[in-house]
Amino acid sequence: MSELLRLENVWAGYGDAVILEDISLSLAAGDSLALLGRNGMGKTTLLATLMGAARLRRGRILYEGADIAQVPSHRRAQAGLGWVPQERDIFRSLTVEENLTVVALPGEWTLARVYEMFPRLRERRLNLGNQLSGGEQQMLAMGRALMLNPKILLLDEPLEGLAPKIAQELLAIIDRMVKAGRMAVILVEQHARQILPITRQALVLERGRSVYAGDSAGLLREGSPLDGWLGVGAAADGALA
Structure with missing residues (x-):
């Protein structure tokens, strides 16, 4: 698969506050990434940085080989970045x-x-x-x-606050989209063990820094480090079952 998105040593935040430190990742066309971490660790900020809604202070964001650091948010959406924020922001x-x-x-x-x-x-x-x-x-x-x-779909906690039956229905739809491989998907979700089986890659953030970047299956097998990074939420990850 050809590379679609690359972050190189990205530092970003809001105003003078730095939230993300030295984040790098690569995403191929049709690939999938689980973006994990406890609340406040920088997951939403990473998506906002991709969309131009957070301030990039250092590093590069390459989309289809071009640096998009100065491209406004609406142009990024037109170019193929689709964002579903936590707030949903429907009309x-x-x-x-x-x-x-x-x-x-x-x-x-x-x-x-x-x-x-x-x-x-x-x-x-x-x-x-x-x-x-x-x-x-x-x-x-x-x-x-x-x-x-979109060529990349960014989903920020799409299952949050939903009844278990609806959450499972949406999870199945996301799984179908990932398996179709027609667009890349970056998925932020608290229920790590629900999304790791349906994604190929995983990135875990701790205080704005990457503590794990690798394949989802490997992270799922390791178990204990995941519990430590995500705290009690990981241990109770059967909440959607």
Whole structure:
């Protein structure tokens, strides 16, 4: 697989605050990465840095071989970086269908295909964003990102706060997208043992620094270091089961 994204010795944060220190990673087209760590360790900041929403202080971000450090966020989205933030940020005063079509870019992800992936959105297509449940809002946020036809999909804790049944449904959808290999996926999630089996690579952050960068299967086999890095959350990782 050809390299799609590379971070070289990235330092980043907000204002004068440095959150990430010396982060490097490489992601190929169609690849998948589990981004792990306890709360406050820099996971969301890493996604925000990729999207241009956090300040890059040092290092390089190469996307398809080009340095995108000075490229604004909306241009990065147009170039193929799709972001589903924790807050979801759907348009609450627009219908489901309007949410999806207002951002659409040409490509294989069409309205029909998003509805096929998320049948519930088809059923709710005339509902306003503020009339949806939390799970439906998450599906809409993911569907809207897919309508941009991204080459990389950034998912920031997509299962957070959802009922177990809905979380499992979304996890299965993410698994299908990863296995299809048509776009790369970076997945931030507290339930490490739920996402390590469906991703190829893993990066664990501790106080803004990388403490593990390697294959997901190896990290899953090691067990004890993962528990230490993630604290009690790892030990209780059957929460979605």
